[in-house]
Amino acid sequence: MFNRDRWKEILEVLTSNWFRTVLTAFGVFWGIFILIVLLAAGKGLENGINADFGDIATNTMFMWTRRTTKPYQGLPKDRSFEFQREDVRSIRDNVPNLRFISPRNQLGGFSSGGNNVVRGLNSGAYNVYGDYPEIINQDPMTVTSGRFINYNDINEKRKIAIIGQGVKNDLYEKGEEVLGTYIKIQGVNFLVVGTYKKNSSDGGEEAQKEIFVPFTAFSQAFNRGEDVGWMAITAKDGSSISVLKEKIINVMKKKHKVHPEDNRAIGYFDLYEQYNRVESLFSGIRWIAIIVGTFVLISGIIGVSNIMLIVVKERTKEIGIRRALGESPWSIKKQILMESIFLTIISGMTGIIFGALIIYGINALLDSVGPVDMFLSPSVSVGVVASALTALVVSGLLAGFIPANSAIRVRPIEALRNE
Amino acid sequence: MIEIKDLHKSYKMGSNSLHVLKGINFSVEEGELVAIMGSSGSGKSTLLNILGMLDGSDSGEYYLDGVPIKDLSEKKAAQYRNKFLGFVFQSFNLINYKSALENVALPLYYQKVGRRERQDKALNYLDRVGLKEWATHLPSELSGGQKQRVAIARAMAAEPKVLLADEPTGALDSKTSYEVMDLIQKINDDGNTILVVTHEKDIAHMCKRIVHLRDGVIVEDTKIEQVRAQEYV
Numbered sequence: 001m002f003n004r005d006r007w008k009e010i011l012e013v014l015t016s017n018w019f020r021t022v023l024t025a026f027g028v029f030w031g032i033f034i035l036i037v038l039l040a041a042g043k044g045l046e047n048g049i050n051a052d053f054g055d056i057a058t059n060t061m062f063m064w065t066r067r068t069t070k071p072y073q074g075l076p077k078d079r080s081f082e083f084q085r086e087d088v089r090s091i092r093d094n095v096p097n098l099r100f101i102s103p104r105n106q107l108g109g110f111s112s113g114g115n116n117v118v119r120g121l122n123s124g125a126y127n128v129y130g131d132y133p134e135i136i137n138q139d140p141m142t143v144t145s146g147r148f149i150n151y152n153d154i155n156e157k158r159k160i161a162i163i164g165q166g167v168k169n170d171l172y173e174k175g176e177e178v179l180g181t182y183i184k185i186q187g188v189n190f191l192v193v194g195t196y197k198k199n200s201s202d203g204g205e206e207a208q209k210e211i212f213v214p215f216t217a218f219s220q221a222f223n224r225g226e227d228v229g230w231m232a233i234t235a236k237d238g239s240s241i242s243v244l245k246e247k248i249i250n251v252m253k254k255k256h257k258v259h260p261e262d263n264r265a266i267g268y269f270d271l272y273e274q275y276n277r278v279e280s281l282f283s284g285i286r287w288i289a290i291i292v293g294t295f296v297l298i299s300g301i302i303g304v305s306n307i308m309l310i311v312v313k314e315r316t317k318e319i320g321i322r323r324a325l326g327e328s329p330w331s332i333k334k335q336i337l338m339e340s341i342f343l344t345i346i347s348g349m350t351g352i353i354f355g356a357l358i359i360y361g362i363n364a365l366l367d368s369v370g371p372v373d374m375f376l377s378p379s380v381s382v383g384v385v386a387s388a389l390t391a392l393v394v395s396g397l398l399a400g401f402i403p404a405n406s407a408i409r410v411r412p413i414e415a416l417r418n419e
Numbered sequence: 420m421i422e423i424k425d426l427h428k429s430y431k432m433g434s435n436s437l438h439v440l441k442g443i444n445f446s447v448e449e450g451e452l453v454a455i456m457g458s459s460g461s462g463k464s465t466l467l468n469i470l471g472m473l474d475g476s477d478s479g480e481y482y483l484d485g486v487p488i489k490d491l492s493e494k495k496a497a498q499y500r501n502k503f504l505g506f507v508f509q510s511f512n513l514i515n516y517k518s519a520l521e522n523v524a525l526p527l528y529y530q531k532v533g534r535r536e537r538q539d540k541a542l543n544y545l546d547r548v549g550l551k552e553w554a555t556h557l558p559s560e561l562s563g564g565q566k567q568r569v570a571i572a573r574a575m576a577a578e579p580k581v582l583l584a585d586e587p588t589g590a591l592d593s594k595t596s597y598e599v600m601d602l603i604q605k606i607n608d609d610g611n612t613i614l615v616v617t618h619e620k621d622i623a624h625m626c627k628r629i630v631h632l633r634d635g636v637i638v639e640d641t642k643i644e645q646v647r648a649q650e651y652v
Contacts, residue, residue, distance in 0.1 A: 005528060012516055321512045324473060326501020326529045326577070329493045408493070413473040416512065 010339050013311065024307040025347030027300030028395075032348045032388060035293025036355030036380055042285040044362075044378030049278055051376050057100075057138045057234045058275040061241045063248070063268045064230035065256075072259035081256050081265075083228035085219075094251045097239040100138055103228040105130035105218050107186065117211065118184040119171040126167055128185055128211045130218025138232050146179045146194030153214040159221060161190040165197050166209035185211065188221040241272045301344065301395045308340050308403035312410075319407055320415020329408040336407050340400025341393060348392035352385060420581060420612050421447040421470065426479035428465055439465045441635035443479070447581075447614065452607040452645070454623035455616045457632035463616050464585060466632065470614065471504055471583050472496045484580050501529050505574030509586035511566040513558040519545060519569045520554040526577035544572040548602060564595030571602055575611075582606065582613040588622055594652075600625045601648035621646075 014021050068079045088101050107128040108116050115123040129135075133149050148162055161183060163171075168178055182189045190213055198207040219225060233248060235241040249266050252258070258265045312319070319332055359378055366372060428440040439462045447453055457463040468474035469481065472488060481488040483503055491499065505526075506512075513522050524541035532540070545551050548568040550561075558566055567587060574582055584603065588596035600622060607613050607627075615626055623629050624646045631639035 004534065016516060317512070318514050321514060322525070322529075323497060324471070324500060324506050324512075325526045325573070326497050326499075328497045328529075331529075411473075413468050416473070416508065 006335065006338065009335065010342055013315075013339055014343060020307060021343065024303055025343060025350070027303035028297065028344050028347040028392070029300070029351040029354070031293060031297030031300040032351030032392070033355050034296045035289065035388065036352060036385075037358055038289035038293055039286065039384055040355070040359045040362075040378040040380050042282065042289050043380065044375050045285065046282045047376040047378070048372075048374040049282075052374065053275065057140075058272055059099075059237070059241050060138055060232060060234040060271045061245050061248075061268055062230055062232050062271070063245075063252070063266060066265055066267050068258055068262055068265045070259035070262040070265075072262070073257050075257055081258075083231060083252070083256075085226045085228055087228065087252065087255060088231070090255055091233070091248055091251055095244055095247045097236045097244065098233060098248075099236045100134045100232070100234040102132050102135045102138060102232045103215060103230075104135070104232060105215065105222075105224055105227070105229040107218075107222065116186050117167070117171070119181070122171045124167065124170045124209075126164075126209050126211050127206075128213065128218075130215040130222075130224070131212050132215050135212070135232065138234050141196040141198045144195045144197050146192075148194055148196070149212060149214050154216050157216040157220050158214060159188065159190045159217045160193045160213065161185070162194040162196055162212045163192055164208040164210045165195065166205060167211060168195055170209075183211075185213070186222065190217075235272075242270055242276070245270060297391070297395065300347075301399045304340060304344055304396070305399040305402060308336060308400055309406065311339070312336060312403045312407045315407075316410050316415050319410050320412045323410075323412040324416065333404040333408050336404035337397060337400040340403070341396030344392050344396030344399060345389075348389070352388065355380075420449045420451075420484055421445070421614075422480075422482040423470075424480040426466075426469065426481065427477045428462075428469060428474075429477060439635050440469075440476070443635075443637060445630065445637060445640075447612060449612055450607070450610050452604070452613045452627045453615070454626035454629045455614060455632060456618060456620075456623050456629055458618065461632040462635045463618075463632050467583055467585050467614065467616050470581075471506060472500050497529075501526060501577060503580045505577060505579035505582045507567070507570050507574050507582065507584040507587045509589035511558070511563075511570045511590075513566055513569060513573075515558050518555050518557055519550060519561065522558070522569055523573045523576050526573060530577060541572075541576055544576045545569070547575075548572045562595075563591050564598055567591060567595075567599050568602060571599070571606070575606060580612065582611055584613065584615045586616055586618075588617065588619065593621075596622065597648045597651040601652055604645070604648055 063083075065081055065083055068075070068077050068081070071077045083103065085103060088103055091101055092098065108126055115125045116128065117124055117126050131149060132154060133151060136148050143162070144165070146162070149160070152158070153160055163178070163183070171183065172178055172181075178192055178195055181192050183192060184190075196212075213221075219227070233241065235244050245268060249268065250260070252266055253260060253262070256265075322332065323329070359380070362378055366375070366377070423443055423445045426440055426443040426445075427438075429436045429438040431437075443466060455463045455466065465474065469476050472491065475490075483499070486499075486503075488499070513519075514525070517525070520538065520541050523544055524537045527537040527540055542551065542554060545554050548571055550565060550568055550572070553561060553565060553569075558569070561569065571587075582603075587603070588599055591599060596619075603613060603615065604625060615622070617623055624643060625648050626643070627645050628642045629639070630637055
């Protein structure tokens with residue numbers, strides 16, 4: 001294999017007709033290049049969308065109440081009802097494999113307009129959530145100072161608040177101490193015990209302008225009693241919330257005397273289903289990239305095979321001479337195969353290198369112009385490159401196979417005829 | 420050295436077959452210089468191809484240095500050719516992108532001789548045909564006579580038992596022809612067995628024995644007084 005004379009000969013043959021060699025190599029080069037770039041673009045799109053999802057637990061659904069649309073058990077239609085705090089227990093008891101069930105209440109946002117939070121001379125309109133400690137797992141945020149809600153806060157109905165960076169910027173002077181101060185939410189004082197920052201890029205500014213208070217304190221301060229505005233429910237890893245949601249909704253319908261066929265009484269949003277839809281879109285894109293790239297590569301390989309056939313034809317006489325001088329058929333076959341593999345690998349490597357350069361360039365461009373919507377750090381994994389290389393060796397072998405066989409089919413006597 | 424008994428060979432040409440060799444009996448001792456003569460179509464090239472294991476016979480026996488040559492696989496045939504035979508062709512058949520030295524070294528490469536030794540040997544043989552200074556030249560830079568001398572050096576490099584020359588002077592003018600024959604005679608003087616296929620009388624008479632072929636049979640086989648090519652050079 002690592003025979004100096006053989007390599008010398010391979011190079012002699014391939015360099016004897018530069019133009020032809022380069023044209024042939026281009027086919028394979030282009031195939032690999034397209035494959036790499038397409039896969040990287042798909043990955044970039046995927047990274048972009050995933051960044052938009054942020055760290056949000058994707059195996060999650062949100063559920064809220066609406067008006068009933070069917071009369072049931074003596075109750076009229078158009079009846080409004082509210083989830084209750086004890087519903088959490090009912091769901092927990094009846095539906096297995098749920099990781100978090102967070103009842104939530106909300107002020108501001110879509111429920112009311114106008115400024116609802118005041119501190120000294122400053123005021124602002126923010127979303128205020130009454131939450132349980134688990135919510136930090138479902139709607140992840142980084143606590144930048146102080147702490148988040150804990151169960152003592154829940155049990156003792158402490159009027160404390162964790163505020164976002166955006167809220168802090170609005171209500172406080174630069175460098176002013178935040179922890180231990182009070183803010184007035186709809187006339188009720190809350191002690192600020194923490195600040196947070198969210199990573200996810202969705203919601204942008206808005207996501208940093210939220211206030212989290214203990215669920216129980218919220219209910220008491222704003223007269224919600226046992227009512228629950230909506231719930232965020234996350235399934236355990238390995239089970240799908242999309243499968244479980246039917247069960248959860250049925251439990252709620254039964255408990256709140258909603259007609260079993262009333263599909264509009266309970267609203268929900270299945271994040272997991274959306275996420276899966278996007279995921280399957282990505283795997284679709286990935287497959288298209290692989291298929292397109294592979295087909296382009298195949299046509300490149302056919303090109304190599306074709307040229308090798310011509311090379312063999314041109315060298316018929318030479319092969320005859322070699323055999324007359326005593327070269328074994330296997331040695332001739334090996335020669336042709338190695339020429340073919342060498343050509344494919346060299347051109348394939350060039351394709352990979354060029355693809356990598358393009359990806360590198362795009363990344364550098366993205367870095368310099370700042371984030372672009374739905375597109376982030378396109379890349380291909382080492383695994384993909386490795387399998388592309390393997391595919392190149394195999395396809396080089398395949399491309400050389402027919403020409404090599406036709407080379408050893410040449411009988412020396414026919415090759416040496418003078419005509 | 421060579422022993423042939425009742426050798427037959429026919430070629431299929433479409434529906435009818437052409438019987439080229441019709442029972443050849445023939446033997447060559449070590450150190451002989453034999454000319455095989457005959458008009459075209461007499462079967463002389465076919466005989467040489469069979470002797471050279473480039474082609475197989477239909478029936479008959481062929482022993483080369485006591486080894487039966489029969490039903491060889493391509494691999495075995497290649498090995499035997501490399502070990503036993505050296506070829507010289509009418510059209511030289513040098514590999515045109517390799518230098519004279521590399522061409523001569525080629526059979527040694529197939530014998531898996533080490534690179535350094537191969538080069539030394541090849542240069543030595545080039546020297547013997549008087550082309551040492553031309554070692555790095557490509558065939559296209561050599562004259563016909565020089566090409567044939569490189570081809571002879573190549574054939575001799577593997578130190579074969581028998582040298583087979585198919586019309587070695589067919590493409591050369593008479594002066595260069597005699598130079599080539601002079602070389603062949605000298606190689607023969609060193610004790611090498613050589614078979615020359617030719618249809619030129621003067622070339623044939625520079626050998627030690629002439630075998631006449633006509634219509635696939637040997638019609639005449641005589642030992643002659645050798646004419647030294649040296650006289651004409």
